[in-house]
Amino acid sequence: MRNPTYLEISRHRVFYFRWPLIRPGAAGSGTPTSLKISLGTRADSEALSMARYLSYVGQALMKQWSASSMRYDEIRAALKKHFQDALARRKSEIAAEGRLSVMHVGALQNGVGFAEEAIATGSDILPHISDESLAIGFAEKYDLPLAPGSRAFETFKVEMRKAYRAYCVAVLAHDQSFESYDFDETVIPSGSTFAKAATGPRRTLSDVAAKFVAEQKKAESWGTRTKQQKLQHLELLKEILGVEIDIAGVTPSDVQRVKETLLNYPRNRNKIEATRKLSIEELSKLQGHKTLGVRTINTYLQTYAGLFAWARKNRYVPENLFDGLSVKESRKQAEAAQREAFSQTQIDLILDELLNNRRSLINKDYQKWGPLIGLYTGARLNEICQIDLSDIKEDAGIWYFDINDEGDKKHLKNTASRRIVPIHDQLVALGFLEYVDGLRAHGQKRLFPDFSLSAKEGYGRALGRWFNDRFLVQLGIKSKELVFHSFRHGMVTKLLQAGVEENLAKAIVGHTRQGVTQKHYFKQGYTLAQMQEALRKF
Structure with a gap:
């Protein structure tokens, strides 16, 4: 029998089928290799028949391989x-x-x-x-x-x-790219209602700011911490421009003076003896001191833009001179200040420590359950820390958190923060409801009885400091970008990446939903079942 090139015989007279291939890693290079298979026979005719069949299969596979490659x-x-x-x-x-x-x-x-x-x-x-x-x-x-x-x-x-x-x-x-415009100034058409506003009754900056603040309080637009911050910003604006200045008479040069003052404004002015009693004029000449960071300066400017936007809508000023005004951060500054979500590797490390306590970092119940609730709800730190046991409820077999500001000095960031969030299946599996039952059996009223109220940080001070300054440090993953709030970023990111509708994701984490339908006609919101299904994709 004349053997084909793909049929070989060993020294033990067993036939082998050898088929030349082009390595997948060397497509197009012509570098040969081969596939060698024992046919398990010493019979010539049987080996030839099997080899012919295998060669046909080999040719078909090579043709398919050739067709399935891409440059x-x-x-x-x-x-x-x-x-x-x-x-x-x-x-x-x-x-x-x-x-x-x-x-x-x-x-x-x-x-x-x-x-x-x-x-x-x-x-x-x-x-x-x-x-x-x-x-x-x-x-x-x-x-x-x-x-x-x-x-x-x-x-x-x-x-x-x-x-x-x-x-x-x-x-x-x-x-x-929509952050600003590429022209120098806004031209107001003569005879417009905005131009006429400047000729109306004189309104001082102090008067208009007071009306602005009163309306925000009435609308409950600001939480306690935000309100304190806004009032501080407005007091500085009045100090720079003067409380009696006609708000309609504020000029672009006045606005530039505000910005320049902020650029040289000392950090913690009222806490440092050397700067506490200095006037704005004296502060402007100060040198060699620590100044406000770029992001802090921009929060001041955003407050002023908000005031003047409100004043423009109410016809106190012809235009918002603070609109779009900001200090541009360098890429390095922006990256340093941006909070990030934890990576999956970091989440795994955090979960391992929370559940197994390998480094003995968990000494109190809140140190375990606080981060776990943050991970599986995306709730804000203070929202978690002020939960009462009466806020943990059940409806139609679904347990949930009722996040509200009803009770002893509880507060929320805004009205959208008031919501219900299903308790994630993982929290239930880890024994959270049993933990709650134990607290109720001991007559407790709050989920974390150890926490006391801080004027600036609410009930979240102890957990925030322990988690950010000790826990993450001991795990070796501490950075400026990674904090307790990173759980929130992770929840939002994963929900959107899993295809959850944006407004449903917003309802879960307590962000304001967009659109007329959502704001005015969908007030009842999403059902617990809808939110539970979304959370199961996390």
């Missing part, structure tokens, strides 16, 4: 087209509806971080779905010749992470 430039082109279309849709949405919400900005910023971690470590981009599943779905959607396990498939996953990062950055950059 590197084809992979990049496919990804570029996909994310170009996605970016165009986002731009269209912004053009129609306005700038991105705080939640979406945070989700995109976290998306950049997740993508960068995936690029560096080879991990999945999203916590709830593997990159392999994303790549397979992508290939099916666009009918791409990508075979799982192939070199092209692995290359696609790597490039997909880069493309997703670039997409998030591009959307954020487009949104940021």
Whole structure:
């Protein structure tokens, strides 16, 4: 018998089938390797028959392999087209509806971080779905010749992470482009109602500021801490411009003077003996002292922009001279000040310590349950720390937190913060309801009886300081960007990435929902069942 090239015989006269292949890692390079299979026979005719069949299969597989490969430039082109279309849709949405919400900005910023971690470590981009599943779905959607396990498939996953990062950055950059205008000043048409406002009755800055504050209090727009901050900002504005200045007579040069004062304004002015009694004029000449940070300066300017926006709507001023005024942060400053979500690796580390106490960091009940509630609800620190046992309720088999400001000196950030949040299945599985029953059995009224009220930090002072300044430090993951509030960022990000509707995510974490329908006709809000289903995607 004349043996084909793919049929070999060993020294023990056993026939082997050998089939030449091109390594997936060397597609197009021509570097040969082979597949060798024992046929388990010494009979010539049987070996030949089996080898012919296997050679047919081999040819079919090679043809399929050849058809299922993609060039590197084809992979990049496919990804570029996909994310170009996605970016165009986002731009269209912004053009129609306005700038991105705080939640979406945070989700995109976290998306950049997740993508960068995936690029560096080879991990999945999203916590709830593997990159392999994303790549397979992508290939099916666009009918791409990508075979799982192939070199092209692995290359696609790597490039997909880069493309997703670039997409998030591009959307954020487009949104940021609306931060200001590219002209020097606003021209007010003569004869307009705004121009006529300047000729009306004289209103002092002090009078208008008082009306502004009174309306915000009436509308309960500010929480206790925010109110204190706003009042402090407005007192400084009156000190700079004078309480008796006609608010309609404030000029661009006055506004510039306010900004320049803030740029040289000392930190903790009223706590330092050397600056406490100095006038604004004397402070402006001060040198060699620690000044306000950029983000703090911008919070002052935002307060003033809010005052003048309100004054413009009420026809006290012709225009808002503080509109768009800010101090631009450097990229380094912005990144340093931006809070981030914990990565999945960090969450795993935190959970391991909270549940197993390997470093003996958990000595009190609130040190375990406070962070766990933060992780599984996305609630604010003070919202968690002021929960009463009567706020833990059950309806139709669903246990939930009633987050409210009813009770002993409880307060919320705003009206949207008043909400109900289902208790996550994981909290129930970890024994949270048993912990609550134990407190009730001992006659306690509050979830965390150890906490006392702080004028500035509410009930959250003890947990916040322990978690941020000790717990994270001992775990080796402490940074300026990672704090207790990072649980909130993580909840928002993961809900949006899991496809939860934005307004439903906002209802869970207590952000103001957008749209006329949501604000005026959907007052009853989402059901507990809807929110529970969304939380199960976390």
